[in-house]
Every structure is written in C-alpha cells, then in structure tokens.
Amino acid sequence: MKKLLRISSIILTMWRLEIEKIVNTRAKKLVVLMVLLFMISIAAFGGYQITNASLSSFLQGDIRSISMLTISMYLNASIYTFVFFILLKTIASDQDWLSTKCKWLPITPFERNLGYQIPLILTILVLIFFITGIILLPAFIIHQIGFGFSVAFFTGLLLQVLLTFSLLQLAYHVVTFFIISCKLPFGKFFPLFIVIILFGSYGLETLSIQGILTSFTDFHYNLYYLTSPLFLQIIGELSQMKVNLLFIVAIYVSIVLVSMASLLLISIQSEKRSLTFLRWIPIPRNKFGAVWVKEIKSQSRNEENVLNFFLILLLILVLNLKFNLASYSFLLLALAAMAGMIALNSFGNDKKMVPFYKIYDIQPNTIVLAKYTGLILLAVMQWILFCSLALYLPKNNEYWQALLIILNSTALFYLVGVIIPLDRRNPHIGLFAFVSFLFVLFPIMFIANYFGGYLPTFTQIGAIVLVEALISVAILMAHQWRFKHV
Amino acid sequence: MLHIEQLSKKYKNNIWAVQDFNLSIYKEELVAMVGPNGAGKTSIINCLLGVISPTSGTIQLDTYPNQSKKFKQLIAYVPDDLILPEALTGTEYLDFVTSMYQYEDPEKQSSLIELFDIKGAMSEPIETYSHGMKKKIQLIAAFMLNSKLIILDEPFRGLDVEAIIMTKKLMRKYLQKGGSILLSTHDLKAAEYLAQRMVILSKGKIVAEGTIEELKVENQCTDMEDLFMKVSMLRDRSAQFEKIIENF
Numbered sequence: 197m198k199k200l201l202r203i204s205s206i207i208l209t210m211w212r213l214e215i216e217k218i219v220n221t222r223a224k225k226l227v228v229l230m231v232l233l234f235m236i237s238i239a240a241f242g243g244y245q246i247t248n249a250s251l252s253s254f255l256q257g258d259i260r261s262i263s264m265l266t267i268s269m270y271l272n273a274s275i276y277t278f279v280f281f282i283l284l285k286t287i288a289s290d291q292d293w294l295s296t297k298c299k300w301l302p303i304t305p306f307e308r309n310l311g312y313q314i315p316l317i318l319t320i321l322v323l324i325f326f327i328t329g330i331i332l333l334p335a336f337i338i339h340q341i342g343f344g345f346s347v348a349f350f351t352g353l354l355l356q357v358l359l360t361f362s363l364l365q366l367a368y369h370v371v372t373f374f375i376i377s378c379k380l381p382f383g384k385f386f387p388l389f390i391v392i393i394l395f396g397s398y399g400l401e402t403l404s405i406q407g408i409l410t411s412f413t414d415f416h417y418n419l420y421y422l423t424s425p426l427f428l429q430i431i432g433e434l435s436q437m438k439v440n441l442l443f444i445v446a447i448y449v450s451i452v453l454v455s456m457a458s459l460l461l462i463s464i465q466s467e468k469r470s471l472t473f474l475r476w477i478p479i480p481r482n483k484f485g486a487v488w489v490k491e492i493k494s495q496s497r498n499e500e501n502v503l504n505f506f507l508i509l510l511l512i513l514v515l516n517l518k519f520n521l522a523s524y525s526f527l528l529l530a531l532a533a534m535a536g537m538i539a540l541n542s543f544g545n546d547k548k549m550v551p552f553y554k555i556y557d558i559q560p561n562t563i564v565l566a567k568y569t570g571l572i573l574l575a576v577m578q579w580i581l582f583c584s585l586a587l588y589l590p591k592n593n594e595y596w597q598a599l600l601i602i603l604n605s606t607a608l609f610y611l612v613g614v615i616i617p618l619d620r621r622n623p624h625i626g627l628f629a630f631v632s633f634l635f636v637l638f639p640i641m642f643i644a645n646y647f648g649g650y651l652p653t654f655t656q657i658g659a660i661v662l663v664e665a666l667i668s669v670a671i672l673m674a675h676q677w678r679f680k681h682v
Numbered sequence: 683m684l685h686i687e688q689l690s691k692k693y694k695n696n697i698w699a700v701q702d703f704n705l706s707i708y709k710e711e712l713v714a715m716v717g718p719n720g721a722g723k724t725s726i727i728n729c730l731l732g733v734i735s736p737t738s739g740t741i742q743l744d745t746y747p748n749q750s751k752k753f754k755q756l757i758a759y760v761p762d763d764l765i766l767p768e769a770l771t772g773t774e775y776l777d778f779v780t781s782m783y784q785y786e787d788p789e790k791q792s793s794l795i796e797l798f799d800i801k802g803a804m805s806e807p808i809e810t811y812s813h814g815m816k817k818k819i820q821l822i823a824a825f826m827l828n829s830k831l832i833i834l835d836e837p838f839r840g841l842d843v844e845a846i847i848m849t850k851k852l853m854r855k856y857l858q859k860g861g862s863i864l865l866s867t868h869d870l871k872a873a874e875y876l877a878q879r880m881v882i883l884s885k886g887k888i889v890a891e892g893t894i895e896e897l898k899v900e901n902q903c904t905d906m907e908d909l910f911m912k913v914s915m916l917r918d919r920s921a922q923f924e925k926i927i928e929n930f
Binding site: 494558 | 728731732733751754755757759761763765766769770771777778780781782783784786804805807809810854
C-alpha cells in the first residue's frame with residue numbers, strides 16, 4: 197500500500213512540475229488565474245440559470261424535474277470523465293515511464309498500474325467535482341437544499357465517475373493487451389483511438405432524448421448514467437420509476453471488479469514495433485532530394501500522423517454513412533486544411549538533427565524548401581484519399597481551391613511547429629501549439645472576412661499576395677532563428 | 683592537418699566554456715581529449731564542427747577554415763548522443779549520410795556492416811535498435827566516408843566487447859591509412875592504449891598536454907587515474923572522497 201501511494205505521489209509531483217514548466221512566470225500565473233476566475237463566474241452564472249428552474253420545480257413537488265436533472269448531470273459527468281481520461285492519457289507519458297523505468301523495482305505490475313490509476317482518477321474526480329460544484333452549488337445554496345441531499349447527490353456522482361472510469365480503463369487495458377500480444381505498433385495511441393471509437397459509437401447508438409425523458413417512469417438503462425436511480429433511491433424519489441436496483445448494483449460491481457482485474461493484464465513489456473512505409477523509395481544522391489525523401493518517409497511513418505490520418509478517415513467514413521458527404525463540397529475543402537496538419541510536428545521531430553545539418557553544410561532555406569514540398573506531397577495524397585473515401589469527385593475549380601488551401605495550411609502548421617517545436621517527451625506541447633494556432637488564426641480569419649468584403653478585387657488579390665509573402669518570410673526567418681539557437 | 687588556435691567560447695550566461703585553447707593534430711595521429719564533466723570538451727567539438735560559433739580563435743584543416751564546405755567534407759563525426767533520424771531504417775540512414783557527403787563506396791559500407799554484425803537489422807527502423815546498435819550505425823556512417831579527420835565523442839559507450847575491439851582496430855587502420863582522430867573520452871584506459879598524445883582539460887583550459895609517458899614522468903605518476911586526478915586539479919578533493927568512501 198505504501199509503495200502504491202509513493203508511486204501515486206511521484207506521478208502527481210511529475211504532473212505538477214510539468215504544469216509549473218508551462219506556467220512559469222508571474223504574468224502567466226496571473227493570466228491563468230484571471231481566465232480561471234472568469235470561467236468559474238460564467239459557469240456558475242450559466243449553471244445557476246439551468247439548475248435553478250429544475251430545483252424550483254422539484255421543491256414545488258415536481259419529482260420529474262429532479263430525475264431529469266440527476267440523469268443529465270450524471271451523463272455530463274460521464275462525458276467529462278471520457279474527455280479528461282483521453283486528454284490525460286494523451287498528454288501524460290508517465291505510464292510508459294513507469295512500465296519501462298520501474299520494471300526492475302520490487303513492485304508487482306498490479307501495484308505499478310494501480311499506483312498510476314490513483315492520481316489519474318483523483319485528477320479526473322477533482323476536475324469533475326469542481327465543474328459540477330460550480331454549476332450546482334449556487335442553486336443548492338440559494339434553495340437551501342440541505343446537506344444530506346448534497347452529499348447523496350455527489351456520492352452518486354462519484355459512483356458514476358468511477359463506473360465510467362472503470363469502463364474506460366477496462367477497454368484501454370484489453371486493447372493494450374491485444375496490441376502487445378499481437379505485436380502491433382502504436383502501443384499507446386491505438387488503444388486510445390479504439391476507446392474513443394467504442395465510447396463514441398456507444399453514446400451515438402444508445403443515448404436518446406426520448407430514453408432520458410421516459411426514464412422518469414421506465415428507466416432507460418445506460419452506462420452513461422447508470423447510477424442515477426441509486427441517488428433517487430437515497431432521497432426517496434424513486435417511487436414512480438420502473439427500475440431494478442439489484443441489476444444496476446450487479447452490473448456496477450462486475451464492471452469495477454473486471455476493470456480492477458484488467459490491471460493484471462498489462463504486465464507484458466511491449467516490444468517496440470515500427471512502420472517502414474515507402475521503404476522502396478531510394479534516397480536520392482543530392483542533398484535537397486535526400487532531405488525531401490527523408491521528410492516524406494519520416495513524417496509518413498510518424499505514429500501521431502498515422503493515427504491522425506486514420507482518425508480523420510474513420511470520421512469521414514462514419515459521417516459519409518450518416519450524411520452523404522459528397523453533397524457538402526465545403527467539408528472536403530475543410531479536409532484539405534486538416535491534411536496540412538501533418539506539418540505541425542515536422543520541425544519538432546527533426547530538431548535533434550539540426551546540428552548535423554550544420555555539419556553537413558546544408559542551408560536552412562534548402563531544408564525548409566525540401567521539407568515543405570515533401571509535406572505538401574503527403575498532404576495532397578491524404579486529401580485524395582479523403583475524397584476517394586467520401587466518394588467525392590471534385591469539380592475543376594475545387595482542385596485548385598484545395599491545392600491552395602493545402603499549400604497555406606501546410607505552411608501555417610509548419611510555421612507553428614517551428615515556433616513551438618513539438619517534443620515527444622512533452623506531448624502537451626503539441627496541444628499547446630495547436631490551441632495557440634487556433635487562437636491566432638480565428639481573429640485573423642474574422643478580420644480578413646470582415647474587411648475583405650469591403651475591398652475592391654485588385655486590393656483583395658494584393659492583400660492575399662502580401663499575406664502569402666509574409667508567411668513565406670516568417671517561415672524562413674523562424675527556421676533560420678531556430679538553426680542558430682538549437 | 684587540424685590546427686586550432688586561441689579558441690575561446692563564452693556563453694550568454696558569461697561562463698567561459700573554453701579559453702585560449704590551442705591544438706594541432708597531424709596525419710596518422712590520434713589525440714585523446716580528456717577532462718572532467720564541464721571541462722569544455724563538447725564545446726570545443728561543437729566549435730570545431732561549426733555547430734556553435736566560437737567567441738574567438740581559428741580552426742583550420744589544412745588550409746580550409748572550419749566554416750568552409752571543404753572542411754566539412756573532410757571531417758566525420760560520431761557524437762556521444764545517439765542523434766539519429768529514428769524513423770529511417772539503417773540502410774536509409776547510411777544512404778542519407780552518403781548523399782550529404784556526396785561520397786559513395788558501397789564496398790566499404792557493406793564491409794563495415796559485416797564487421798559490426800548488423801546486416802540483419804539494416805532494414806529495420808533505427809528506433810527499434812538497441813543503444814549499442816545505434817552506436818554501431820553511427821560508427822559505420824563515420825568510417826564509410828572519405829574523411830581526413832574523425833571526431834569521436836565517447837565512441838565505445840554502449841558497445842559490446844567485440845564491437846569495442848573491432849572499433850579500436852578500425853581506428854588504428856584508419857590512422858595507418860593517413861587519417862587523424864580526435865578522441866574525446868572518459869575511458870582513460872582506452873585513451874592510454876590508443877592515443878599518441880593526450881590533452882587534459884579542466885575548467886575550459888588545457889592543464890596538461892603531451893605523450894602519455896611524458897605526462898606521467900612530468901607529474902610523477904605511475905597510472906592514468908592518478909595522473910588524471912593530479913592534473914585536472916581534483917587532488918584537493920580526493921582526500922574528501924577517501925574519507926566518504928572510508929565511512930561508506
């Protein structure tokens with residue numbers, strides 16, 4: 197038990213240090229604090245507006261409203277658990293660290309894995325209780341709802357979060373075990389990818405407004421809000437609901453126990469497997485060609501890029517089945533922009549080679565050009581595959597539009613990747629880079645759209661040429677600056 | 683051959699990593715550069731390779747300054763870190779290096795692959811390699827070129843015994859064929875065995891230079907460890923070490 201807690205405390209310390217690395221100045225701390233306070237105020241106000249009506253109705257004798265509120269809050273908690281689970285697993289590489297670096301320590305795989313789960317679930321619980329508390333507590337306090345009621349509500353919420361977390365862990369561990377046993381690549385991201393698909397499709401297939409609305413009389417069994425009848429039972433408001441509590445408890449206990457048992461599954465050390473796409477392409481015997489082919493090979497074999505590609509591919513497949521994408525040509529153009537994302541980690545993946553490029557005597561501009569053209573080729577190939585899958589044949593002018601979008605998105609993503617280089621040891625940097633990119637891009641898009649309409653065509657073309665020139669100069673300057681300082 | 687004159691490097695935090703460093707390495711000569719951590723060995727190598735700019739001083743190979751294309755063409759380098767494009771296979775990486783140096787000798791390359799016994803792994807991505815295999819591929823990439831000088835930074839770290847023996851033999855052969863080697867290492871035994879001359883650095887400055895025998899005689903030492911402790915100014919601390927070890 198002591199070892200278990202020690203592992204948990206180390207993991208928590210590592211996470212704290214990671215956060216401190218990002219929020220490392222007084223100015224940043226102040227900004228974070230202000231954003232947090234703003235978000236809390238907005239959430240508390242918005243939450244009160246929503247929950248106030250339900251609670252007032254309940255206090256006036258409408259039992260249906262509390263049933264609805266409970267189901268919706270527990271459903272929200274499950275969705276939050278899912279989102280935070282994926283986020284934390286993506287940005288924290290500590291489980292890999294634990295499984296490799298702690299292999300020799302006198303601890304069992306169960307202890308090691310559970311030691312990792314404790315901080316994970318604790319973080320998720322703190323975040324969800326914080327969010328739910330902000331939304332609900334103002335209404336609870338104003339309506340003097342009572343301590344017992346609040347405790348019962350949050351206990352039910354805790355049980356629901358634990359259930360969803362157990363399910364996510366179970367799915368994650370089973371897929372990981374399968375991957376390790378079959379010696380497949382992508383030890384970490386593939387299980388997350390499968391978990392997203394499983395939980396997304398389960399939600400899409402089983403959640404319905406009708407089911408939630410009728411649950412007041414005939415409970416619609418769903419794992420996303422399975423524990424809500426337990427809370428209603430405690431507060432004595434279950435009389436009108438047709439539900440088998442024993443069945444719920446049995447399902448709950450089984451899932452938690454099986455999930456705990458799954459901690460024993462991931463004891464095998466995964467064997468490193470990697471992709472060797474495009475091995476048949478020879479490395480040209482000139483410097484530009486060599487860097488160009490190296491870029492194409494490296495980026496097409498990169499785990500994150502391959503998974504991003506499959507994720508988008510799967511999304512298109514699902515959306516195409518539901519909505520027939522071929523009739524929404526603008527979506528295919530949006531996919532052209534997404535194809536450029538392959539450039540985001542290009543500089544970061546290659547950063548350690550910069551000293552060697554200096555030794556090899558290649559100019560930074562040659563490298564930029566070789567990398568950029570290689571990335572464009574990959575992005576174009578991706579877009580063609582996206583279109584094929586959506587059974588969409590672009591019209592003549594759409595080819596050009598898509599190509600222009602690809603050229604620009606690849607350039608912009610590459611630029612962001614040079615300014616904030618991605619680092620495999622700090623995966624959260626990727627998220628930070630992507631969010632920063634969106635924060636900068638949206639206001640620019642808004643301003644361009646707003647003023648663009650008022651300008652004559654000639655000025656518009658001039659502005660576009662100017663922007664393109666600025667992007668090119670920015671890439672070259674950023675690259676040269678990195679070359680000097682890496 | 684290689685001439686380094688009055689090389690100094692001051693970093694932005696006002697710390698002098700290297701001060702007034704002078705060194706010449708001649709044809710068929712191996713010079714070992716040793717010193718405690720932070721003595722300035724890596725800074726010297728980085729200045730030499732043009733990775734960082736020196737604050738002052740000149741570096742030339744024959745008549746070519748270190749920033750020139752010809753200089754870079756004639757130098758091969760094996761870093762201490764395992765800096766490699768991990769997504770590429772071993773074969774792809776060697777082809778890449780070949781393209782960078784615009785020099786190809788397939789026969790030499792395949793004999794080196796055979797020597798280091800990694801033929802089976804050449805079509806696998808480098809990220810699947812062990813530490814030793816990564817070092818081997820770096821050594822092959824350095825020795826397959828048509829260089830005049832090879833800079834080796836801890837070349838034996840991570841290698842198995844057989845590979846260490848092979849590498850030492852290869853180094854000797856390279857010297858016999860007219861090449862020169864700058865060896866940066868903490869392995870005093872290897873330095874003693876291989877080097878014609880040795881440079882001992884401490885706090886960015888040369889504190890001793892000469893043949894191993896000369897240095898031993900000068901400093902009245904019988905073995906390398908003693909010599910190292912004495913000239914790198916660690917002697918003062920050795921009494922303290924002894925006390926700690928005694929009480930361990």
